[in-house]
Amino acid sequence: MLEVLVSLDFGYKEPNDCSTLTVAQVLALQPKQKVGKIKAKVVWLQAGSKLVNFRGRQKEVKDCHVADHTGKIRVSLWGGLIGKVAQGVSYVLTDLSVREWRGLYLTATMNTTIQVSEEVLVPESVARQQLEVEQQEEEEVEQEEVEQQEEEVEQEEVEQQLEVEQEEVEQQEEVEQQEEVEQEEEVEQEGITTVREPVCGIQLAYQRQCSSCNEGQLAFNIKAINHRCEACGFYQKVGSYVKAATGTVWVNKGNVKLTLKLTSTVLMTYLSQNNLQELLADVQLVEEHFLEVGMFVIQYNANNVVVVVTTGNV
Numbered sequence: 451m452l453e454v455l456v457s458l459d460f461g462y463k464e465p466n467d468c469s470t471l472t473v474a475q476v477l478a479l480q481p482k483q484k485v486g487k488i489k490a491k492v493v494w495l496q497a498g499s500k501l502v503n504f505r506g507r508q509k510e511v512k513d514c515h516v517a518d519h520t521g522k523i524r525v526s527l528w529g530g531l532i533g534k535v536a537q538g539v540s541y542v543l544t545d546l547s548v549r550e551w552r553g554l555y556l557t558a559t560m561n562t563t564i565q566v567s568e569e570v571l572v573p574e575s576v577a578r579q580q581l582e583v584e585q586q587e588e589e590e591v592e593q594e595e596v597e598q599q600e601e602e603v604e605q606e607e608v609e610q611q612l613e614v615e616q617e618e619v620e621q622q623e624e625v626e627q628q629e630e631v632e633q634e635e636e637v638e639q640e641g642i643t644t645v646r647e648p649v650c651g652i653q654l655a656y657q658r659q660c661s662s663c664n665e666g667q668l669a670f671n672i673k674a675i676n677h678r679c680e681a682c683g684f685y686q687k688v689g690s691y692v693k694a695a696t697g698t699v700w701v702n703k704g705n706v707k708l709t710l711k712l713t714s715t716v717l718m719t720y721l722s723q724n725n726l727q728e729l730l731a732d733v734q735l736v737e738e739h740f741l742e743v744g745m746f747v748i749q750y751n752a753n754n755v756v757v758v759v760t761t762g763n764v
């Protein structure tokens with residue numbers, strides 16, 4: 451079944467901006483080539499970050515994997531960029547550079563910017579692709595005996611990193627400059643606004659979501675046998691669609707009434723962090739909870755989509 455899906459490309463909305471490369475296009479490039487812009491979802495984030503020694507200074511580096519409908523690639527983030535990505539969130543990343551070590555990957559440069567974008571669809575076939583670093587980390591969890599091996603790998607990795615960096619003094623200087631600039635800007639993450647307010651209105655409803663791309667379905671006939679996803683086009687059994695609560699919250703910000711979209715992913719994260727999953731049995735219980743709690747800290751992006759919600763009473 452997966453093989454069939456790989457070749458499909460149903461009415462996917464290509465970005466208007468032709469300078470935006472797909473992951474597949476990036477994977478066709480050569481090491482050291484520049485990538486102006488990619489739009490992709492972070493599908494995996496390294497558990498911690500790694501300190502790399504470089505010219506007497508320790509540099510923090512963290513890997514993530516990003517994907518779109520065409521493929522998946524590793525991205526190395528440096529210094530201040532590390533805190534700008536979260537797993538499951540889609541971003542526009544600019545000014546990256548292609549590197550090669552255990553396959554092609556991307557590294558951030560001094561000009562790299564990271565902004566939250568609308569959700570990028572990732573077919574399950576792509577999401578399941580395993581890249582090497584990810585495999586490494588899974589093994590680490592499973593068997594501790596591998597630790598020594600891991601250390602060797604890490605050392606190898608550090609050496610490799612040093613090699614790359616020594617070749618590219620200029621780039622490193624650029625990253626340093628960038629870190630300085632970012633320390634000043636750290637307070638406000640680009641494109642993300644934070645409000646600390648009570649929720650003054652909420653409307654939630656159940657929707658069926660595609661198990662492949664997570665998009666909600668507007669027209670869903672529960673009595674049908676199969677249903678074609680309105681977003682990714684995959685034709686699937688009705689039972690494979692997940693019942694999810696999604697909706698809108700209203701928050702007063704000064705004199706402005708904000709209307710924010712609450713996705714089921716963000717809602718589920720909030721409910722599970724507060725051990726409130728059982729409220730999902732009745733969507734009205736969730737609505738009541740939001741009106742009763744009081745203060746919330748809500749972060750939302752430029753498209754008025756909530757990216758993080760937490761209670762503000764801590």
Ligand SMILES: [Zn+2]
Nearest residue numbers: 660663679682
């Ligand atoms: Zn879908």
